[in-house]
Amino acid sequence: MSLPKQHKVLYLLSKGGALAVQTVDVPSPGPDDVLLKVEAAALNPLDWKIQDAGLFTTAFPTILGWDAAGVVVAVGSKVDRLKVGDRVFVEAHVADSTRTFQQYVATPADFVAKIPDSLSFDEAATLPVSVTTALAGLYNPHEASKSVHLTPPWAQGGSGKYAGKPAVVLGGTSAVGQAVIQFLKLSGFSPIITTASLRNTAFVQSFGATHVVDRTLPRAELVQTIQKIAGGPIDLVYDAISVYETKDLGYEIVSSGGSLIILIPEHADNHKFPSTKDVRVIEAFGEFSVPENREFGAEATVEIEKLLQDGLIKPGIPEVLEGGLNAVQEGLDRIKADKVSGKKLVVHPQETL
Known part of the structure; x- marks a missing residue:
């Protein structure tokens, strides 16, 4: 050529x-x-x-x-x-x-x-960015990775492993939000609750969200609505927007002992979380070329091909x-x-x- x-x-x-x-x-x-x-x-x-x-x-x-x-x-x-x-x-x-x-x-x-x-x-x-960011934050097993270390849905015992556990995605219409919702569905999480404009309800549900909450609700009502839908502790919140307001919202929603995944590190935007409860804040970093992501990234790349071919992600x-x-x-x-x-x-x- x-x-x-x-x-x-x-x-x-x-x-x-x-x-x-x-x-x-x-x-x-x-x-x-x-x-x-x-x-x-x-x-x-x-x-x-x-x-x-x-x-x-x-x-x-x-x-x-x-x-x-x-x-x-x-x-x-x-x-x-x-x-x-x-x-x-x-x-x-x-x-x-x-x-x-x-x-x-x-x-x-x-x-x-x-x-x-x-x-x-x-x-x-x-x-690319949406899928790698979702995967790295949720599944990378490397001890130095910025991840929740869940079992990937393609691994033995991973598909549907987290059935019955609620998860929240802030910003479900964003590209990263769409990808996160799809992988949470493959992992079995339910309910999968996301924030979005209600005009996009059917759109985000098509990726696997079970509940869509109006992102324009007053903060207290938004938190209360999400917690009521979850019906119990919320151990996983993925903030796919990661501005000050959504970071603080995610921190308020997640239960003590749970994990809040964000995209923009605190040192990059000078945001500071309170220390009012025990929350693990994870700064997802989807670049597969960095040392702690390389092995998982190579594995995930092959698996992404299969998931797309089988129509399990879109x-x-x-x-x-x-x-x-x-x-x-x-x-x-x-x-x-x-x-x-x-x-x-x-x-x-x-x-x-």
């Missing part, structure tokens, strides 16, 4: 700065990597938070983008699970060469999952923005303004002019 020597990349020039498309050399895959032609890349709230505040980022210029779906166009010498022509999806990692707001990415093959024929590139691009709903990489800023502005609900914005890097 003939490959171009150069490609288009969307750079964030500085913290609080502009995005700019530039032409640079196509990255080369290492022996354990694959090179992907990115057909669809999804936008995440993390992208605008990096642009605005430099969240988790110290060096600029940098490349944003964490979700990609595309085609394998080259494989490293040690890669045997994937081949040129495979349709795949992947989450980006620390290195800019893996970030997805560009036309080609070089990324570790261990964490690249094949797309079933039933899914489009746009649908597959909604999956993607979110993509909304495609026209204009390739040039449309990213428009999309980030919409996400920041809370003007996206129940969908994941996607761009096609190959359409960039």
Whole structure:
């Protein structure tokens, strides 16, 4: 397969700065990597938070983008699970060469999952960050991982293991919330209670939520309603939004001795939890390339393929923005303004002019 020597990349020039498309050399895959032609890349709230505040980022210029779906166009010498022509999806990692707001990415093959024929590139691009974040926070068994250490549903005895145990997901219409709900269902949790706009009730129920509570209720009423539905101690709350308000709500809902999973660490936003009860706060980190996630990540990548193939998990709903990489800023502005609900914005890097 003939490959171009150069490609288009969307750079964030500085913290609080502009995005700019530039032409640079196509990255080369290492022996354990694959090179992907990115057909669809999804936008995440993390992208605008990096642009605005430099969240988790110290060096600029940098490349944003964490979700990609595309085609394998080259494989490293040690890669045997994937081949040129495979349709795949992947989450980006620390290195800019893996970030997805560009036309080609070089990324570790261990964490690249094949797309079933039933899914489009746009649908597959909604999956990587949401699925890896859900899985890492719930199931990673590594003692150093940021996880509840539940038994995965694909492991022996894992499917349905937690039947009868309530769980709460704050932000069920978010991409991460959708993924968490699906895995909680596979693990047997019930009831699965989520907060959302009531207009999205049927939507979040389609992923496995058993109860949908109006997210606009006054705080005290919201807590009371959730606790009444649970009918007993709530040992697991997953905050898929993780702003100050939802973090505090999750802490209030979870029972003493339970676990609250959040996405944004306290040191990153200066939020502080009270110490009024014994709650294990877990800062989920879905990047499979870090040492404590690598073994689980490689295992989970293979299992994700099977779950998708069998229809046991499904993607979110993509909304495609026209204009390739040039449309990213428009999309980030919409996400920041809370003007996206129940969908994941996607761009096609190959359409960039």
